[in-house]
Amino acid sequence: MSDSIELRDTVILGSGCAGLTAAIYTARANLRPLVLEGHEPGGQLSITTLVENFPGWPDGIQGPELIDNMKKQAARFGAEFRTDHLVSADLSVKPFRLKTTHGEIHARTLIIASGASARWLGLPSEQALIGHGVSSCATCDGFFFRDQQIAVVGGGDTAMEEALFLTRFASKVHILHRRDSFRASKVMLERAMAHPKIEICTNTTVEEVLGVEEQSMRGLVVRNTVTRETSTLNVTGLFLGIGHEPNAKMFAGQIDLDDDGYILTHSNVLTRVPGVFACGDVQDRRYRQAITAAGSGCMAALEAEKYLEEHGH
Ligand code: NDP
Secondary structure, eight states, rough: OOOEEEEEEEEEOSSSSSHHHHHHHHTTOOOOOOOESSSTTTTTGOOOOOOSTTTTTTTEEEHHHHHHHHHHHHHHHTTTEEEOOOOOOEEESSEEEEETTTTEEEEEEEEEEOEEOOOOOHHHHHHTBTTTTSSSSSHHGGGGGOOOOEEEOOSSHHHHHHHHTTTTTTTTEEOOOOSOOOOOOOHHHHHHHHTEEEEEEOOOOOOOOOOOOTTTTEEEEEEEEOOOEEEEEOOOOOEEESOOEEOOGGTTBBBOOTTTBOOBBTTTOSSSTEEEEEOGGOOOOSOOOOHHHHHHHHHHHHHHHHHHTTTTO
């Protein structure tokens, strides 16, 4: 092995709730973990607002503050953070070889906590207008839509949360949902339904985003799935709240993924490659909560520690 390639006991991919919890535990075990912060440092909590269900915060805590606290806690015990992300990995050799945007790292254990990214509808007009009216992050972009009418797509908690947040800026928020029953929790749905600025349109799909030629969104063509009729909705913003895609594509063929691309684990966080562990939203399609991500991050760290001990490191 070349001297210039660094060898680490533990590399953690991702700096959301799962990755940072894994960093706290592995750092306290003196493994000097290296955290590659990834494309979305801090993960989904860093773009959310108030987190009301993380135990220990009776009045709630802002997502970015919670993430910042976790990062400081991990750094205090010696975790190292790097603004870098994985390009490819070879998990067939030991130590594992990780190519990143800044070079190559060898790792005795790898904790994959790369999370999940917002899903898009996939319409060409939607893709063309990202950043010109189309967004997947209300807390990032809501400010630009002051006194305008906007639409949020989705029927889950993300869509409700985005819509409620956007009422701070927008004159009106239309929630467009493709069915007439909701995945959203009762409390969030009721809050959205009771809000005077929110109108919920069920059985509604988006067919096209208007404004591609002008490079500025000016409306939506929507379809009522019951009558099959289409109509134009005059909104200048479109926010997607339709779930997330796991960030695990780069491991396809090396570890097992399910049909939707989530990493398949056994014994909670073990992948089929010994020494490679997965935690958080990249392997959890069922709970997807900050607290469950933190819990599985802790498990991955304890398993990495055990693995290193068993292999004489
Ligand atoms: P969900 O999977 O719960 O909901 C996704 C929604 O998007 C569904 O209504 C789904 O419709 C719709 N959808 C999916 N694909 C498409 C598509 N191609 N076109 C149109 N609509 C589509 O994801 P969320 O991100 O809302 O929530 C994920 C998890 O995170 C949940 O456990 C949730 O409770 C949690 N969460 C909690 C929050 C909080 O407590 N503050 C905030 C945000 C999320 P359909 O129902 O028809 O499948």
